[in-house]
Structures are given as C-alpha cells and as structure tokens.
Amino acid sequence: MAEQEEIAAVPAAVYRPASIREAWELKRKFNENAAMIAGGTLLQMKREQGIAFPPCLISLENIQALQAMEFIEDGAAAYLKIGACVRLSALRKSLFVKKDWRILQEAVKQVAAPAVRNRATIGGNICYMSGDTIPALLALGAKVAWFSERGLKMDTLEVFLQQARLHSNTILASIYLPKQPPENWISFYQKVGRRAAFTPSLVVVSVCAKVSNENHISRIRIAAGGGAGQPKRLTASEALLEGAVLSEEILAGVYEKIMEEYDPLPGNFASAAYLKTAAANLIVSRFARFLDREDEADE
Template sequence: MIRFLLNDRLIEVEDTASDTTVLDYLRGNAETSSAKPATEQRTGTKEGCCSGDCGACTVVVGEPEGDRLKYNTMNACIALLPSLHGKQLLTVEDLAGTAHPQDNQNNKSELHPVQQALVDHHGSQCGFCTPGIVMSLFALHHEPPENQPDVLEALGGNLCRCTGYRPLVDAAESLANGQPDDKFFRNRAETLSRLQTIEQRGSVSGYGAFIPASEDEFARYLVENPDARILAGGTDLGLDVTQQLKKINKLVLVKSIPSLQTIHEEDNELVIGSAVTYRSLKPILTKYFPEFAQMLDRLGSQQIRNQGTLGGNIGNASPIGDTPPVLLALDASLDLRHGDTLRNIPLNRFFLDYKKTELKSGEYIARIRIPTTPHQLKVYKLSKRYGDDISTVLAAINLETSDDGHITRARVALGGMAAIPRRADLCEQILTGSPLNQETLSQAKAALCQEFSPMSDVRASSEYRLVAACNLLERYFMELSGQNVRIICHA
C-alpha cells in the first residue's frame, strides 16, 4: 500500500493504478478499481503541458534528509503516485492560514507570506501559472539559508506567459533571508516522525508497484521481473504515461534504497549511487569538477533537478542527455549489477546504439565511479534557450598538457552529435601528442567534421551542430591560453 501525508492527513492508496500521475490524483482524474473515490478534488494545481516543461503543476514534497525535513518542488504532471510513498505532499491549497502559531490561528484566509508577496508585487496576471510559482517560492523559502539557490534557478522551471517575470523576482527577493515561520516549519519534528513511521523500511507492494527496502532485494526482484520498469526520478518515465499513453503495470522504485543514494569520496575517485539526484550531486561536484556542477544548473529545471537522477540520465541512453558526455570526458565507469553479480565497465563502452546499452536483462546501474585525478575539464552546453532546454550540442573537453605545451592526453566527448553520447576518437588521436597551437586546432576540427555527421532536427541543423562543436573546441584552446571568451557561463 502506498502511504503518504497530504499536508497532515495520512493517505493510503490501495486501489489506484501505480501509473496514475500525482496531478491526476490531485485533480480528481485518477481511475480506481473500486467505487469509492480515492482521489482528491484539489484543482489548484494546474495542468499546463503534462510533460514537465512548464511548471504549472508544481507541488512540494517533504522528505527526511538526515534529521532535517527537506522541501523540494516536483512536477506533479509526470510524477507517479508511488513516488510519494513515505513523503509529505503539499499543494497550493495548504498554504493559506499557516503563517501564525496554531493558538492564534483564526484566519484560514490569511495568505502565506509567499502568497502575500506575489499579491503585493502584482505577480499574477492570468493566474494559471501562479499556483506553481507559489509552490516554487514556498520551497525556496524553506531552503536553509546556507543552501539557498539563486532565485532565477529556483523559478527557471515555472513558465509565465504574462508577467515578464520581473514582479516574480521582486516577490522572491522580498522574501529572501526570511526564516520560514509557518506551520510546516514549526511542525517539522512531528512531520518527520510521522513520515518515519510510514516509511517502515520494509518492502511495500503497491498496486503494480514494488518498493524494495534494500539493494539486495531490488537486485533479486529485477532478476525475477526483468520486465519491470525502474522508477528513479521518473522525469522521463512519466512521459511514457502522459504523452505516449502507455500503460505501466509493473514498477520498481529505487529512491528508497539507501545504498543507491550515497556518495563516497574515495582515494582517487568519487563513487556515486545511481539514484542520487542532480540536486544532491551538486555540492560534491562543485568541490571536484566545478564546470560540471555549473552545467547542472542548466540541466532541466529545478523541479527536474530535484527528482532526476544521475543513473537515470545514463540509463536512458539518450543522445542528448547532459551528464554522459561530461562523464565520458572524465573517464567515468559504471558498476553494473545483476542479481549478486557485479561488474565494472568504462562508460565509454556502455552506449551501444540509439537508446541501446550494455545493460543486460535484469541488470541495473548501481554506481558511477569518477576518477578525481587532476583535470582541465571544461563543459559547454549549447541550447536555443538558456534555461530548461535540451542541449543542441554538449561538449565536455578535458586535455592533459605537459609543461612544454603538448597535449599528453585528450578527452573530447560530445552530446547531440550522434546516436549516442560519444567521444571524438579521431579528434582525440590528432590532439594527443600534438602541441597546443592553431595548427593542431585546425586538424582537430577537421577530424571532428570527418567523424561526426550529426542530424538536423527541431533544435538545429547538422551544419550548425558541426560548426558549433568545432568552435567549442576553439573556445577550449582559447580558454586554456587564458582568454575569457564566454558569456554563457553556466553559473
């Protein structure tokens, strides 16, 4: 049975299909097997696109992080109901009337400070995106001061077609530095303890969903059920349901497995659990690979970064995933597990063809290993729009150079240039052993043109991709020589 708190009410879902989205559940559109209504009538949360791209459906999910209750935004339109297990779900309806201490709470209609700020700054026009913006602001407001993301980063996944955003920035800034003083903050200890009793650290079979408690249990389950779909962040899987109208009858969740959520700093490498989210990844990457970390701010939106996982980005094997080229340029490797069998393969050998990988039936990505040896990694994400856009080209370049100005080792990895994220082998060969100069650059560019014939699609033409990829290599050369030639800094 899937159990979660909706605000402070315990919800037990028994007879609703696991591939029901949180949004359908909230808005009363979920289909149930029994006659009794199992869904809510919370229509404050809106459907704008049903693909996780507009943010109108933004809700907030509270979950334990250590001894803290962490509030994160999520796109309810593509989130599947089982992903709420053991969590607290808050929607726009929950906020008004919570700003004052309980004994003094006599006015349910009194707006929450984030709501009031939006009203005060004329932050709504047509109002359809507003509930989502309220929830993004709420989550931002609840971030501990040391962890406050940039306002633009926090709201980048909430499209507004009316205001031009200025009043939203003003509203957000008027809230900055304010310690939240609302019911949710005051009751955090109680909420945490309620969530801990729900979670009960045991495997939970839902209606078509399996939530393993340990990695061993998960590995076994997957061998026995190779047809089960793995639900990690669900930011891609949800689209199968909402856009392809596919029915998913067997789901297995991995976010509850502690060992897939950990990050270890070992002697010469980082070992990252495959279910670590982009957002949780950022601090450690900032320490070792700041360019990688900065690029993450432009991967999807905050809602996506809160949910999406590194393992998912690799496992999907999309040619336009943002992390694989970077991981390729860093010589990352993967721990793949099948039952009790573990193997480690370089990422370079993982991607076989369009959406085809080395993963065998019943096998999964357990951990990602990134060497932390010295590097000169630079990451260039090129897209039509700055924020929340899929890369036209993503170039991750990492050259090792000797004191006499020669390239001793070359890694040039590209996304959006082929059916898979891949290294530019020929280009790397040209670069290795060559001096860092214009002549080498020209030859390397020629090699890129020789070994890639990218496709033309909705994002860009083949020619642009190729010219831009060559120019990004040129940029790398310029940057190594100390010239600052970037406006699109990721940070």
C-alpha cells in the first residue's frame, strides 16, 4: 500500500517560468527535487514504470522562445530552427520538414501513437537520450542550442548529448537543421520493432549522403540507435565510405566495420549480436540498391 501511495503521489508544486534563464535558476535551486516538463509524456511513462513524480515540476510551456519553428536564410547558409517545445505532431505536418528533412518526418511518424505525438515534444524525445528521432537528427547534421551555467551555447547534437548526461540542469532550447543540397542527395530512416506499429524500437538506423551518378559517396553521416542505448554516429563506418565508389568489396568492409563499431545495449527481446547484425544489414542493403541499379542498366 505504501508503494502504491508513493507512485500515485502528485508534485507538491508546479512552476511556470517565462524564460529559459528563470527555468534554469529554478532547476538549479531545487536540483534533484525538480524535473522539467513540456508535453509530460516521458514523466508519465516513468510514472507507469513505478517511478514517482519529483516534489516539483518546472513547466516550459510558457516560454515562447521554445515554441517556434522557422526557416532562416543567412547569406549562403539556410537552416530550419525548431524550438525544443515544438510538438512532434507539428513536425509531422510541417511543409518545411516534409520538403527538405523528410527522414525527420519519417522518424516522428514512428514515435508512439497520434495521441502521444500531440503532446510529446522534439526536445523531450532528444532529452530522453534514446529517442527514435535522434538517429535522424544525427544523420541530418543537427546542431542544438542549450542553456547551462555558462549561458546559451551551440554545438553539435553529439556534444549536447554528452553534456546533458553530465549536467542535469541543462535545458535544451532549439535544434538547427542545415538545408541539404538537392543534387544527388539521398537519405533514409528505418526502425525495426517487435511489432508492426506503436512499438518500442529494437534498432533504428538513419543515413544521409551525397551519391553521384557514378556511385561516388561523399558527405556521409550514419547513425544508429534503438532500445535503451543512446544513438550514436558510426564515424569509422562513415570513413570507409567517404570518398569511395560503391562496390561489393566496399560494402563488405562497411558491414564488418558496423559490426565492430556499433555497440548496442542488449534488451529483453534481442541480444547485442542480433542488434548489431540488424543494423549492419539495414544500412548495407540500402546502399546495395545502387549496385542493383547499375546491374539493371547493364542488362
């Protein structure tokens, strides 16, 4: 009975700051006794797993700077700026995302059910540290801005994920996606779960690259994740493909490198060996389609 009462307990206080700095000051003040909340889906999931709410919640929903999504052209650079509190459902419907960052839209479509996406935010999915949108964002070369004791800082998503694990008071502010050149640019995202829909991921892979008509690879980014593990760039595998011309020999080497480099956490339903093999098969088979295209052209 005592355990049930603890799980059912509600926070003693909910704070609604109007700025990122105010939210950060509150988090620093209450430290582990407070959690930040936007859509609330992550905290609800934890509650259903038996983890009680903290005494205080800091709602980010009144911070206007975290709600906006806009396309920005700055000289030769163009990018999409997404506030951390933008709903996943808004990203799915965005014409900007659909046109130039389609794999993010595909990733969002495969997160939970529509009712969850209507509440969940892109920032929450990232700060979950194993969210299914992260591989797509890594492949797209996302940068992020976050607030910490040193003020607002911008760097790659990879750096943020490292920092956020070390500093619990960090607040994600926005995500920046560079616009990709349309010529010969390919990207894909694929999630494998135990069922066809509304299922936790076992393996998620995402790739962006420039592939010439002669199958020359450049500007490649490969990311993999899934389960409880933190998604990561497969930089050694990228290095094998960067500047190479696709061939069966190259892809065989990439397969072995992925098996060596990718280090997923085993789960209740799949071993680490299975997850490695699945990720390698998904990535290599997609590139093998370009070789199949050449074979068809020669016939």
